[in-house]
Amino acid sequence: MSENNIPYKIYLEESEMPRNWYNVRGDMKNKPAPLLNPATLKPMTAKELGAVFCDELVQQELDNDNCYIPIPEEIRDFYKMYRPSPLVRAYCLEKKLGTPAKIYYKFEGNNTSGSHKLNSAIAQAYYAKKQGLKGVTTETGAGQWGTALSMACSYFDLDCKVYMVKVSYEQKPFRREVMRTYGASVTPSPSESTEVGRRILEKHPGTTGSLGCAISEAVEAATSTEGYRYVLGSVLNQVLLHQSVIGMETKAALDKYNIKPDMIIGCAGGGSNLGGLISPFMGEKLRGEADYQIIAVEPASCPSLTRGKYAYDFCDTGMVCPLAKMYTLGSNFIPSANHAGGLRYHGMSSTLSQLYADGLMEARSVEQTAVFDAATQFARVEGILPAPESAHAIRVAIDEAVKCKETGEDKTIVFGLTGTGYFDMVAYQKYNDGEMSDYIPTDAELEASFATLPKV
Numbered sequence: 011m012s013e014n015n016i017p018y019k020i021y022l023e024e025s026e027m028p029r030n031w032y033n034v035r036g037d038m039k040n041k042p043a044p045l046l047n048p049a050t051l052k053p054m055t056a057k058e059l060g061a062v063f064c065d066e067l068v069q070q071e072l073d074n075d076n077c078y079i080p081i082p083e084e085i086r087d088f089y090k091m092y093r094p095s096p097l098v099r100a101y102c103l104e105k106k107l108g109t110p111a112k113i114y115y116k117f118e119g120n121n122t123s124g125s126h127k128l129n130s131a132i133a134q135a136y137y138a139k140k141q142g143l144k145g146v147t148t149e150t151g152a153g154q155w156g157t158a159l160s161m162a163c164s165y166f167d168l169d170c171k172v173y174m175v176k177v178s179y180e181q182k183p184f185r186r187e188v189m190r191t192y193g194a195s196v197t198p199s200p201s202e203s204t205e206v207g208r209r210i211l212e213k214h215p216g217t218t219g220s221l222g223c224a225i226s227e228a229v230e231a232a233t234s235t236e237g238y239r240y241v242l243g244s245v246l247n248q249v250l251l252h253q254s255v256i257g258m259e260t261k262a263a264l265d266k267y268n269i270k271p272d273m274i275i276g277c278a279g280g281g282s283n284l285g286g287l288i289s290p291f292m293g294e295k296l297r298g299e300a301d302y303q304i305i306a307v308e309p310a311s312c313p314s315l316t317r318g319k320y321a322y323d324f325c326d327t328g329m330v331c332p333l334a335k336m337y338t339l340g341s342n343f344i345p346s347a348n349h350a351g352g353l354r355y356h357g358m359s360s361t362l363s364q365l366y367a368d369g370l371m372e373a374r375s376v377e378q379t380a381v382f383d384a385a386t387q388f389a390r391v392e393g394i395l396p397a398p399e400s401a402h403a404i405r406v407a408i409d410e411a412v413k414c415k416e417t418g419e420d421k422t423i424v425f426g427l428t429g430t431g432y433f434d435m436v437a438y439q440k441y442n443d444g445e446m447s448d449y450i451p452t453d454a455e456l457e458a459s460f461a462t463l464p465k466v
């Protein structure tokens with residue numbers, strides 16, 4: 011089946027696993043805009059950030075200059091349990107589509123948390139432990155981040171408090187149990203256990219919660235408990251840095267067999283997997299060494315890059331976090347109730363936002379029924395049951411491969427398969443029962459949300 015001795019799955023040797031994370035900001039001419047203190051509107055200082063985040067992670071967050079940051083041996087040891095992850099040639103999908111395109115996917119679902127999120131969770135837990143903290147707090151939506159963080163915390167013997175968006179807490183009891191099995195405590199958000207939670211419940215009784223709201227609660231819990239800090243699974247510069255291990259491995263695997271991709275595609279929620287996957291390729295692009303077409307894929311129901319505003323906004327609903335400049339739909343934006351495919355954060359990583367504003371990457375939005383069509387098509391020929399989030403990237407990879415069929419071009423397409431979808435069967439059930447519908451917010455709805463953007 012394979013050609014030119016390129017294996018079906020490219021596995022790097024353990025010794026070929028990256029020793030450094032790559033910090034794309036070091037090569038960016040236009041640096042991402044700094045986080046601002048919402049009270050003073052001045053850039054957040056290391057000291058201010060240190061009240062919320064671990065010290066070493068603050069350094070990484072603010073580092074716009076160093077391109078390479080060594081991966082501590084303890085983190086590499088943990089990575090070795092599930093990395094290097096395979097880069098797989100989707101021969102069966104290509105055949106099924108009848109395309110001359112060559113399709114590869116980098117598979118990050120091969121660990122219990124089922125996604126790439128463990129790459130950053132283990133790094134964040136390591137630095138918390140090194141600082142002598144008792145524990146960390148966080149939020150989780152669908153539950154992948156909370157699961158990854160509970161695994162990482164149990165490895166380093168840290169306490170882990172997870173605020174889980176209430177609707178997911180109720181709809182995804184198994185995720186919750188995985189977290190508890192790894193020793194985390196899981197609280198449905200909004201909850202009565204924080205001031206901001208009580209405030210939100212009073213204003214919106216019966217709300218099923220949102221990520222932005224759970225973030226506010228987790229931050230409050232961290233800053234009001236001695237020996238705790240807050241950790242976040244996406245959006246931040248430090249998370250993109252840790253996720254660069256995905257891109258570094260992908261590039262090493264492609265280089266090993268002399269394969270040059272034309273197109274790199276990833277799904278984008280807060281931007282961490284995409285930022286990580288594209289980082290070394292974007293680095294080459296920024297340094298003028300190579301060119302690639304890079305495509306971010308987002309849900310049409312939560313279209314921050316394709317329809318959002320590039321502006322300073324709150325990262326959370328309770329407005330306790332610093333302001334970030336990003337493509338945003340407004341911090342009060344909540345995707346419509348029928349949205350089932352994940353990627354529901356209102357904003358986008360400020361690093362990716364700057365790269366997008368500079369025209370260095372593209373973005374597309376796709377509707378969820380089309381996403382699940384692609385997920386099903388992929389599962390049936392490639393075997394892996396993809397996470398709905400990952401299926402956004404599959405959708406565009408298939409669309410591009412079909413275009414190649416029409417034009418006869420044999421482009422090389424690489425996409426990120428961020429995880430597996432075993433805990434998303436309620437969404438698959440809706441799709442299989444023909445009960446899934448699409449909802450695209452109207453311009454008027456978005457304008458109403460933009461009106462709440464802070465005046466900076």
Ligand SMILES: *Cc1c(COP(=O)(O)O)cnc(C)c1O
Nearest residue numbers: 244279280281282283399428429
């Ligand atoms: C969290 C998650 C995403 C989206 O998050 P990013 O920070 O945009 O990468 C995508 N896929 C899976 C499987 C996830 O768990």
